[in-house]
Amino acid sequence: MWDVLVAGGGNAALCAAIAARRAGRSVLVVEAAPKFYRGGNTRHTRNMRCAHDAATDTLSGPYPEEEFYDDLLRVTQGNTTPELARMMIAESKPMLDWIQAQGVRFQPSLGGTLSLGRTNSFFLGGGRSMLNALYRTAESLGVEVRYEAEVTGLDLDGPRFRAATVRQDGEDRRIEAKAFVAACGGFESNFDWLKEGWGERAENFLIRGTPYNRGTVTRMLIEQGVMQIGDPTQCHAVAIDARAPRYDGGIITRLDCVVFGIVVNAHAQRFYDEGEDIWPKRYAIWGRLVADQPGQIAWIVFDAPNLEKFMPSLFPAISAPTIPELAQKLGLDPATLEATVSEFNAAVVGGKPFDHTDLDGNRTQGLAIEKTNWAQRIETAPFYAYPVRPGITFTYLGVKVDERARMTMADGTPSDNLFAAGEIMAGNVLGQGYAAGIGMTIGAVFGRIAGTEAAHV
Structure with a gap:
């Protein structure tokens, strides 16, 4: 029997x-992915936020x-568990x-459009280097790791973990342990589950990370009496290049250029304020916004002076010498896009030095959506656009935990040997x-x- x-x-x-393991316990890690793809979404990350x-x-x-x-309160609009949030922030310092x-x-x-240097x-x-370390x-330290080893069953005795069934090399093995830590991601790669919340719109979503995060363990835990938390439609969803692969496009398909232009839908119309807040605090709203547009697609439109002010996608921007010609390349109505850009340009007040790192107050006046x-006029040829779709990083529906990372059962009692960490909790x-x-x-x-807690079971 393993300790953890x-x-x-x-x-x-x-x-x-x-x-x-540092607490002296025997530890087995089972990773569903092959070794090359180990690490889930950590492979694609770049940074972490700590006080x-x-x-x-x-x-x-x-x-x-x-x-x-x-x-945190601003981006979640207060939809968080205050005690856990404050504890997490305090623990982020060490x-x-x-x-x-x-x-x-x-x-x-780093500087640039990320505004995250502080x-x-x-x-x-990057994330892979961090993961390898x-x-x-x-x-x-002596931790054993098994790859292509998927948890397919859980043996729970009420709130207590007894064993897991792990499938490896086509065989099911029963693995007993004194404590179990579920740290196996969300369910973003499970399109059937996504459709339960999003409906058929989910078919047009792209998954930024691993195809192995299917929520198998999450579903089993909830079905066996662990308390569920979260909304099935809430997730980390950003606008990514629509030409990205369905899975595993990673950070190189993300676009940070919304603040430099306007975003239009399939009707060639704007649908949200592109200048609402500093990019790192608001960039993750755009996946959800695009998901609510026709066909779950949109286009970021900007002009020549802004082309080199942000980190580009892996794919080149689409360009044309005029707005109507750009619209034709994008499959949009040329007259409508030209009218949208002209109306926007006429409404730009501006007048202050442009500063993408701060709320510069350069705005429009008189538009239905300011x-x-x-706000800058889009007037210098050539004109550019990137097509974007919702890129799902991870889902928020998962299992409830307490400040000791113990899973909470449906009746409100904590388990003493079931723990959760990461996307699954x-x-x-992050309520939203x-x-x-x-x-x-x-x-x-x-x-x-x-x-640490599992080591003390």
């Missing part, structure tokens, strides 16, 4: 495994706990040092909305707690 069985292979799972009291070698200034909490002690390295703070620490080499540490910041903190880097914070903080 961890399901999953990403940031949350590895933090749990390392914490439990800190002062500037460091890799962060340009302090990020107090209260500011972090205010940012996490920067702890995770570096596990071999992870950060790079100097709040977020960026992994040197955690695996090296885990394996050097652009409240960063993210809905406890998203702020850049917070998914990694949830995974690392609750992963460390889950592993």
Whole structure:
């Protein structure tokens, strides 16, 4: 019998495994993906958001706990569990040092359109490098990892975990453990489940990360009496290049250029304020916004001076010398798009220096949907556009946990040997909305707690 069985292979799972192993417990990690694809969405991440009291070698200034909490309240519109959110933020402060002690390295703070140099620490080499560092540490400590090992069954005795059925090499094996940590992601790759909340619109969604996050363990836990939390339609959904593959396009398909132009739907009409807030705090609303448009597609339209002001997609922008010609390339009505751009241009007040890192107050006046910041006329040829669709990173429906990362049963009692960390319990903190880097914070903080607590069972 193992002391701790961890399901999953990403940031949350590895933090749990390392914490439990450092406490002297035997730990087995079962990862459903092949070794090359190990780590779920951690492979595609770049940074994590942690509170800190002062500037460091890799962060340009302090990020107090209260500011972090205010940012979380703003993006979730208060749809969070305050006690867990505040605990997570407090525990994020020592996490920067702890995770570096596990071999992870950060790079100097970044500028550009991300505006995250003060709040977020960026992994040197990106998410895969960070993940590889955690695996090296885990394996050097004696954690055993099995790949292409999917949990297909759970044996629970009421609130207590007894064993899991794990399928590997075509065979089902029963694995008993004193404690179980579920850190195996959301259900974003399960289109049947997505359709339960979104309907047929989900067919036009693209999955930014792994095709292996199908929510199998989540469903089993809920069916066996663990309390469900979250809305099936709430998720981390951003606007990504519509030409991206259905799965695993990752960060290189994301577009950060909404603030530099306008966004139109299939009717060539704007449908939301492109200048509502600083990009890292509001970028994750655009996946949901596009999901509500006809055909679940939209286009970001801008002009020549803005082409090199943001990180481009893997795919080149579509260009044309005039707006009507651009519309033809996009499959939009030329007259309507030209009218939309002309109306927008005529409404731009502007007058202040353009500053994408701050709310600059350059706005439109007189439109049904105003652009409240960063409004610039789209008037200098050539003109450009990117097609975008909803890109789902991870879902928020999952299992309820307490401050010790213990799963809560449907009757409200905590289990003493069932724990959860990462996307599978993210809905406890993220009822809706998203702020850049917070998914990694949830995974690392609750992963460390889950592993520590599981070691004491």
